Amino acid sequence: MNNPSADSSSGLIVVGKVVRPHGLKGLLRIILYSGSETAIVNAKTVFFRTVSEEACEFTVRSVKAHKNIFLMDVEGLDSEDAAEGFRDAEVLINKDALVREEDAFFWHELLGLEVYLDTGKFIGIISRILPTGANDIYVVRKGDKEFYIPAIFEVIKDVDLKSGKMIISPMEGLLEINEV
Numbered sequence: 001m002n003n004p005s006a007d008s009s010s011g012l013i014v015v016g017k018v019v020r021p022h023g024l025k026g027l028l029r030i031i032l033y034s035g036s037e038t039a040i041v042n043a044k045t046v047f048f049r050t051v052s053e054e055a056c057e058f059t060v061r062s063v064k065a066h067k068n069i070f071l072m073d074v075e076g077l078d079s080e081d082a083a084e085g086f087r088d089a090e091v092l093i094n095k096d097a098l099v100r101e102e103d104a105f106f107w108h109e110l111l112g113l114e115v116y117l118d119t120g121k122f123i124g125i126i127s128r129i130l131p132t133g134a135n136d137i138y139v140v141r142k143g144d145k146e147f148y149i150p151a152i153f154e155v156i157k158d159v160d161l162k163s164g165k166m167i168i169s170p171m172e173g174l175l176e177i178n179e180v
Helices: 038-043 080-084
Strands: 012-022 027-032 045-049 055-066 069-074 090-094 114-117 122-130 137-142 145-150 156-160 165-168
Touching: 012 038, 012 045, 012 069, 012 080, 038 045, 038 055, 038 090, 122 145
Parallel strands: 114 165
Antiparallel strands: 012 027, 012 090, 027 069, 045 055, 045 090, 055 069, 114 122, 122 137, 137 145, 156 165
């Protein structure tokens, strides 16, 4: 999966991805799409869905920031070999365990939003979200065109989940430069 999404049949939502094992004691290097370990710490239980679509449940011991990723320690993974089996797995939690921080949105809520300029002009629909070190990038598609919109306060003016709309005020040249 390229983007996190809800798995409505199971009530699970993708919140990150395992990159690879870290060290010899079963720690996992993970990317969290929210950029914060809050969701996983609050959930206390995570599921790893491997590339073969198997989902395994684990109790979280700890999650700590480490450079630009996170290190997760879960019960039952106590060696590098055991952790290796979860390389590239999706990290999921129960949707009910999500805790929203102020002015924060979950990726699954943003995907499919209609994006408009502050002048009212329709730009397109958010089709993907790309995580970067500084901020996420919203990929907005309209027909065969894509625009890359940085998820920063200077550009994103309003997000209205109820009406399914996002209002942006692009920086000069943003929409012309990023056309595909």
